[in-house]
Amino acid sequence: MKISQKEQIEMLFEDHLEGRGLKPETIKRKSIELNRFLSYLESIGRRDLREVSSKEIEEYFLFMQEKGYSSSTIITSHAMTADLFRALHKNDMILTNPMARTEMYIKEKSGVKVILTEEEMDAFLCSIETATGYGKRDRALFELMYVTGMRVGEVVKLTVEDVDLSHSEVLIRKGKGDKDRIVPVGQVAGRFLQDWISHARNWFNTGESDSLFLNSKGRTLAATAVRHRLKYYLKQAGIEKEGVSPHSLRHSCATHLLAGGADIRFVQELLGHESLETTVTYTREVVTGLKRMHRMYHPRENEIYPQGETL
Incomplete structure (x- = not known):
């Protein structure tokens, strides 16, 4: 036998x-x-x-x-x-x-989330020139990751059929926990997605791939490639923050939403967290920022700590 x-x-x-x-x-x-x-x-x-x-x-x-x-x-x-x-x-x-x-990427268990500020995110995204097909792809990719908080493993698995721009939404199939979820795309990311799909994706699609994001050979864009493109544009934007990864866009999305007043349960649904406790960890980043702003700008605090002084 x-x-x-x-x-x-x-x-x-x-x-x-x-x-x-x-x-x-x-x-x-x-x-x-x-x-x-x-x-x-x-x-x-x-x-x-x-x-x-x-x-x-x-x-x-x-x-x-x-x-x-x-x-x-x-x-x-x-x-x-x-x-x-x-x-x-x-x-x-x-x-x-x-x-x-072979390199091995291990997520640190330190509990410290590397987050880009809103200004850094804007600089990062604006550093991506959309005059080329690669630029159109990368701008659509990173705009989508930031606006939805998608994991890199989720975004590279997307197909063209998963995107419904007429309703400004994307279907994430079999995310963490093997559950499907639908997330809103918004107008800005939607515009860049439309530009990529309508004006550049066909240049990359040398075969019959239905993947949303493709590499130069017409194959599904790999997670490692996303990491490399992220590092490239961070350098272009002059952002030298240590430890920034594709997951940092997810952290930034959640933190910026909560800081802007979004309901924590909405953020939980958007990120696909099974437990609300996981989402609550992002509120610590917001509270830390609030404390810093409070101490800098509240009149009572300024009486105790003049500008530039610390405990």
Whole structure:
């Protein structure tokens, strides 16, 4: 009876781990991570491990982060993936080891949210020139992320059919928690989306992709590419704040809405938070800002702390 490539990989991987003298419980844990990784590859149409690229591996770790896996689980999966491709390379099943060029992005658990101010967001977005197709795409992408608070993993999965500009809304399919939700787009982001879809997207769509945002080869724009474009435009705008990521646009969206007086339950629905407690964490950023403004501008505070003085 002929065994499948998946079964062959599982057997080779287990032999490799046993050869290293690992404990049975460690081998079992790594085998679980292996199956999770193989299932992900199958979901993106990658069934041959010999064709897996460093970029696809990086996207897997980003996928895990967007799905809410803990840092320790992602680190465990990274170690498993390194073991897997080391074993494949050792047994001449792959010519080069893609893990040698793979970066891993881990969301810090410090609780500190990196947020751009409204002025910084405006400078960032206005730094994106829309005279080119790339500019039209990127302006639409980042305007949409900021106005909706979408996760990067959600925005790259959008299709053209998910966008309903006649009703100024977008359908987010299978967000975190595998739940669909509809979010408002607004007039500004809607205008840039219309410009991208009507005047530039067809230049990128070399095949039959229905993805909303495409790369130069006509394929779905990757989460890693979004990160790279973000860093590029931050530099263009002269914003040197440390730790800014695509998730910072989500943090900024929530914080600016609450600071502007939005109901916390609206923000909860917009962001797709299951628990209101998750949304409440953003109010701390608003309170901190209020305290700062209060101390700077309230007459009673100015009597105690003249301009420029602190405790």
